[in-house]
Amino acid sequence: MTGTLLFVEDDDALRTATVQLLELAGFDVTAFADAESALAAVTPDFAGAVVTDIRMARMDGLELAAAIRGVDAEIPVILVTGHGDVPMAVAALRDGAFDFLAKPFAADHLVASLTRAVERRRLVLDNRALRAAMAAAEADSPLIGASPAMVRLRASIRQLAGADLDVLVEGETGTGKELVSVLLHRQGPRRARPFVAVNCAALPEGLAEIELFGHAADSVPHSRLARDGRIVASSGGTLLLDEVDSMPLAMQARLLRVLEEREVQPIGADRPQPVNLRVVATSKSDLSALVEQGRFRADLLYRLSTVRLRVPPVRERGDDVLLLFAAFVAEARAELGREVRLPDGAADRLRTHDWPGNVRELRNHAFAVVLGMEGATQGEAAPLPPLAARVAAFEAGAIEEALRRTGGQVTRAIDLLGLPRKTFYDKVNRLGIDVASFRR
Numbered sequence: 001m002t003g004t005l006l007f008v009e010d011d012d013a014l015r016t017a018t019v020q021l022l023e024l025a026g027f028d029v030t031a032f033a034d035a036e037s038a039l040a041a042v043t044p045d046f047a048g049a050v051v052t053d054i055r056m057a058r059m060d061g062l063e064l065a066a067a068i069r070g071v072d073a074e075i076p077v078i079l080v081t082g083h084g085d086v087p088m089a090v091a092a093l094r095d096g097a098f099d100f101l102a103k104p105f106a107a108d109h110l111v112a113s114l115t116r117a118v119e120r121r122r123l124v125l126d127n128r129a130l131r132a133a134m135a136a137a138e139a140d141s142p143l144i145g146a147s148p149a150m151v152r153l154r155a156s157i158r159q160l161a162g163a164d165l166d167v168l169v170e171g172e173t174g175t176g177k178e179l180v181s182v183l184l185h186r187q188g189p190r191r192a193r194p195f196v197a198v199n200c201a202a203l204p205e206g207l208a209e210i211e212l213f214g215h216a217a218d219s220v221p222h223s224r225l226a227r228d229g230r231i232v233a234s235s236g237g238t239l240l241l242d243e244v245d246s247m248p249l250a251m252q253a254r255l256l257r258v259l260e261e262r263e264v265q266p267i268g269a270d271r272p273q274p275v276n277l278r279v280v281a282t283s284k285s286d287l288s289a290l291v292e293q294g295r296f297r298a299d300l301l302y303r304l305s306t307v308r309l310r311v312p313p314v315r316e317r318g319d320d321v322l323l324l325f326a327a328f329v330a331e332a333r334a335e336l337g338r339e340v341r342l343p344d345g346a347a348d349r350l351r352t353h354d355w356p357g358n359v360r361e362l363r364n365h366a367f368a369v370v371l372g373m374e375g376a377t378q379g380e381a382a383p384l385p386p387l388a389a390r391v392a393a394f395e396a397g398a399i400e401e402a403l404r405r406t407g408g409q410v411t412r413a414i415d416l417l418g419l420p421r422k423t424f425y426d427k428v429n430r431l432g433i434d435v436a437s438f439r440r
């Protein structure tokens, strides 16, 4: 089918003949003898074009075009003009009509114009859907960043999430390791099952093993009933071992068994029980160095590091620092209900500070600024991330979304984006997008 059309013409003979012609050309046509009933059929999600005669009793074609613009200004309307109506039609074009055709029109001219109109409408609706999907994806994937390193990281997360493998997430303090772990869970097949996070550095001493592995009935003082540990609680889902580099050696041996055998033996139990889980561990230390110092088991490192993801420090992300800061300032303003103006040169200071506490430090700084505790003055404009960084972030998001929706089929993604092939590849290379990672 070439497309959907609403055709409005009050001359019965001309209407019947034109409908036949359009149907022969492959259009799906609904015909109307007056503008009012055509207007009743137009909705904001109408996926075709409208062709209307200008001179009609009661509502004429120009009024109809204006009323359709009120429903959705991007529905293409083609006006069919009689002798002497051309100046009127030219004015209508200026007001946003898609095209006009003078009677008597040549059939191929009519079909060509309508084909373009329907195609244009399809692109408009596709772009709208893409924008809506991007907004939804943004809400769902809060890992902000347009630098090549972050674009690559998002692609790796997507790829690994589906693969359901254990992952070791490494990076300095505050870089977003926990957020990455959450995304691995949320984008993977276990997303509807529990996500249980255990901070290995904060487990209470003495109780750590019970907390993690659980215990059998009557096997621990003051506890007659058996208790499941966090490992069992995460069964079916994902267990996050946050700061695994802080785990005591004795516990590492027990954990290794869970990873290798996929079973857990609660304290005091005579038999292990099977568990089905995905383990994501995070570390801010170089685990190989800890192995050399005898503080981390080599076999556990080997088992944990089948897949390693490195989260880069903020100082390696270029102008992402400005994108992140702008997002946190917006969040702080909304949360704290305060407006703030930032001093000139704030953007340069954000760029030159090296952020040893990474994203967490940057977020705290943004909240402090909005609270008026740091660096805020009155009467000056807030620094904006440079347009180029914001455009790059938007472009990377749009391209990633198109690739995601088309399962990495480049030709279809290019169609969706409405880009020349070469431009698409230039952008993909510049933004460091890994097309292959989107293939299903």
Ligand SMILES: Nc1ncnc2c1ncn2[C@@H]1O[C@H](COP(=O)(O)OP(=O)(O)OP(=O)(O)O)[C@@H](O)[C@H]1O
Binding pocket: 142, 143, 144, 145, 171, 172, 173, 174, 175, 176, 177, 178, 179, 180, 282, 284, 324, 359, 360, 363
């Ligand atoms: N790319 C990002 N976009 C938006 N927010 C981020 C990003 N990275 C991190 N954050 C936010 O920064 C804060 C710190 O991140 P997170 O706790 O994940 O870091 P971490 O590396 O696990 O820290 P630690 O090493 O101290 O455990 C969180 O509030 C997180 O939501």
